[in-house]
Amino acid sequence: MRTSVPVIVGHKANRKSILQKYLKLTLKFIEFDVSLANGRLVVKHGVESGAPGVKKFIINYGYLLIEGKDPILAPSNLEEHLKEIAGKAGVWLDVKSRGVETEVVRLALSHSISDVIVSTGFHNMLRKVKESYPSVLTMLGNVDYRPANPIKEVELAHADGVSINVHYIDKELVEELHSVGYKVAVWTVNDPQKAMWLKELNVDYIITDIPEKITRILLGS
Structure with missing residues (x-):
């Protein structure tokens, strides 16, 4: 084991x-959320609330206010972030918009970033990435449920594994995916006890807002 x-x-x-904080920590991978806004690739998460009408607008706008102030309504170009990270870490690109998946990878590779992981909830986008860039790791992302047949879902996406909400992970899922060589990433893990449990489950990636604390805990230092 x-x-x-x-x-x-x-x-x-x-x-x-x-980003600057993470670079100082010398992390192996740093994640960006990639969207297309006004014809340009930007790093922006956003949120899709199921609430109707005005309530949905308030929740979505409120998320933007919380997410960051530099700037709020004009997020940074993806390329600006890639220039910052070039040669210092790998990138995990969580693609939120359709049709930009191969361009996102091309940009990352053009900035001397050799370790690239792409995740998205769109199966067809993962297939396109794998066809164009076979060496790039692809993860079926935004898995916010417990897949009944995780192996089948990964196969359909031609992916290399899943990126799943911590609330839906279990030992059986990890063992099932690992049995055929697929990888398991878990998000968003900010609870030290959860992190230790995930280490015992042998997950491959832990995605966290507090990497310095989670790393220290897992290393026992």
Whole structure:
């Protein structure tokens, strides 16, 4: 059984201040949320609330206010962030918009970033990435439920694994995916006890807002 610490991924480095913090920690992977806004690729998460009408608008706008102030309504170009990270870490690109998946990877590789992971909830986008860039790791992302047949879902997406909400992970899922060589990433893990439990489950990646604390805990230092 593996005894190494899962790869710690700095979550949602969409603000430059968070990106700089993660770079100082020398993380192996830093995650950006990639969207298409006004014809340009930007790092922006956003939120899709199921609430109707005005309530949905308030929740979505409120999320933007919380997410960052540099700036709120004009998020940074993806390329600006890639220039910052070039040669210092790998990138985890969580793609939120359709049709930009291969361009996102091309940009990352053009900035001397050799370790690239792409996640998205769109199966067809993952297939396109894998066809164009076979060496890039692809993860079926935004899995906010317990898949009844996780292996089948990964196969349909031609992906290399799943990125799943911590609330839906269990030992059976990890063992099932690992049995055929697929990888398991878990988000968003900010609870130290959960992190230790996930290490015992042998998950491959832990995505967290507090990578410095989670790393220290998992290393026992």
